[in-house]
Amino acid sequence: xxxxxxxxxxxxxxxxxxxxxxxxxxxxxxxxxxxxxxxxxxxxxxxxxxxxxxxxxxxxxxxxxxxxxxxxxxxxxxxxxxxxxxxxxxxxxxxxxxxxxxxxxxxxxxxxxxxxxxxxxxxxxxxxxxxxxxxxxxxxxxxxxxxxxxxxxxxxxxxxxx
Amino acid sequence: xxxxxxxxxxxxxxxxxxxxxxxxxxxxxxxxxxxxxxxxxxxxxxxxxxxxxxxxxxxxxxxxxxxxxxxxxxxxxxxxxxxxxxxxxxxxxxxxxxxxxxxxxxxxxxxxxxxxxxxxxxxxxxxxxxxxxxxxxxxxxxxxxxxxxxxxxxxxxxxxxxxxxxxxxxxxxxxxxxxxxxxxxxxxxxxxxxxxxxxxxxxxxxxxxxxxxxxxxxxxxxxxxxxxxxxxxxxxxxxxxxxx
Numbered sequence: 447x448x449x450x451x452x453x454x455x456x457x458x459x460x461x462x463x464x465x466x467x468x469x470x471x472x473x474x475x476x477x478x479x480x481x482x483x484x485x486x487x488x489x490x491x492x493x494x495x496x497x498x499x500x501x502x503x504x505x506x507x508x509x510x511x512x513x514x515x516x517x518x519x520x521x522x523x524x525x526x527x528x529x530x531x532x533x534x535x536x537x538x539x540x541x542x543x544x545x546x547x548x549x550x551x552x553x554x555x556x557x558x559x560x561x562x563x564x565x566x567x568x569x570x571x572x573x574x575x576x577x578x579x580x581x582x583x584x585x586x587x588x589x590x591x592x593x594x595x596x597x598x599x600x601x602x603x604x605x606x607x608x
Numbered sequence: 609x610x611x612x613x614x615x616x617x618x619x620x621x622x623x624x625x626x627x628x629x630x631x632x633x634x635x636x637x638x639x640x641x642x643x644x645x646x647x648x649x650x651x652x653x654x655x656x657x658x659x660x661x662x663x664x665x666x667x668x669x670x671x672x673x674x675x676x677x678x679x680x681x682x683x684x685x686x687x688x689x690x691x692x693x694x695x696x697x698x699x700x701x702x703x704x705x706x707x708x709x710x711x712x713x714x715x716x717x718x719x720x721x722x723x724x725x726x727x728x729x730x731x732x733x734x735x736x737x738x739x740x741x742x743x744x745x746x747x748x749x750x751x752x753x754x755x756x757x758x759x760x761x762x763x764x765x766x767x768x769x770x771x772x773x774x775x776x777x778x779x780x781x782x783x784x785x786x787x788x789x790x791x792x793x794x795x796x797x798x799x800x801x802x803x804x805x806x807x808x809x810x811x812x813x814x815x816x817x818x819x820x821x822x823x824x825x826x827x828x829x830x831x832x833x834x835x836x837x838x839x840x841x842x843x844x845x846x847x848x849x850x851x852x
Contacts, residue, residue: 451676451677454676455673458676459663459664459665459666459668460664462664462668462672463660463663463664464663466660467660476669476672479672480672480675483672483675483676484675487678494788525690528742535847545658545659545662548655548658548659549659549660551657566621567652568656568657568660568674570829572622572623573618573621573623586618589614591611592617593615594612595613595617595649595652598656599648602652602655
């Protein structure tokens, strides 16, 4: 267990990044990470010795995110585009414009496409690993990824002059 | 032969099987549309990755460290053991990266070569620097006009997010090595190095692609700002002594 905790500490920066792609808002993202850690420690016995911890944790975090989205839906708290716009304009964040534009474009993707982007483009996982975490066939993953790329390019294209 | 967007995506994601990859790379030399399509996908991948990269270097909130320790609510406790993660590397700190990204390569024989040809690498202050013919090629050789079979082949040159220039290279040793070096003052620091699966032939595009070993192409994705330099950009950067 001590070993698991040490590995989790090492993994925290990547978990936070993964959650940030999904949830956008830094506080919401850290809430997701915290939920995932608590679930992981409660079910540590289910981690197979030969399975990579990162993949297992991404799966737990993904499930926590989906649960959270469903709960939000039930409460009627769905992100509106205007709400996203306000976050982009938040000067306290201080990130370069291009970074904000990309984050904003990713946040506008449908959930399943955003997940594919987070796992493959940001985390650099293989198609096989990503499809396993998303619990879909590889063909489904690649078509979501292709649609996500088209959408991102359409949203970002004007800025690049491409 | 035409290639679907999904095939190009798979190429950029390093997921193509060897046969399709070879066919695609061969087509790139004859189809002028192909390389820009691939470059666009590669740039998008790098752009998305870069947009979220800063999260890695943010300090991790104490509440998350506490939940890993299984002691929520004891935030005021003195942290007696090294629970806080080491800060991750940031763009200018090539040095911290060097050791971890040299994958499956025995450095000893490359550093300690007793006689000619001169060793291609040297260490300085814990960093791995290019030396001898490798350093010369990184400073002088242009991917657009390099002799076939030269001891070092230059792949792509690009501007890193930190502002400086970096170049990928193939070292035609008995066991070919592919790597990525970034300009650090007057020297070239080798920030990634791995065994190459390719024979040391082919044009710049071959090495520009996913044919690079994963450790090297991942580093490229992490560092690159925008798209690789074209032949004119490469030439201009060389004329400026690779000063940003």
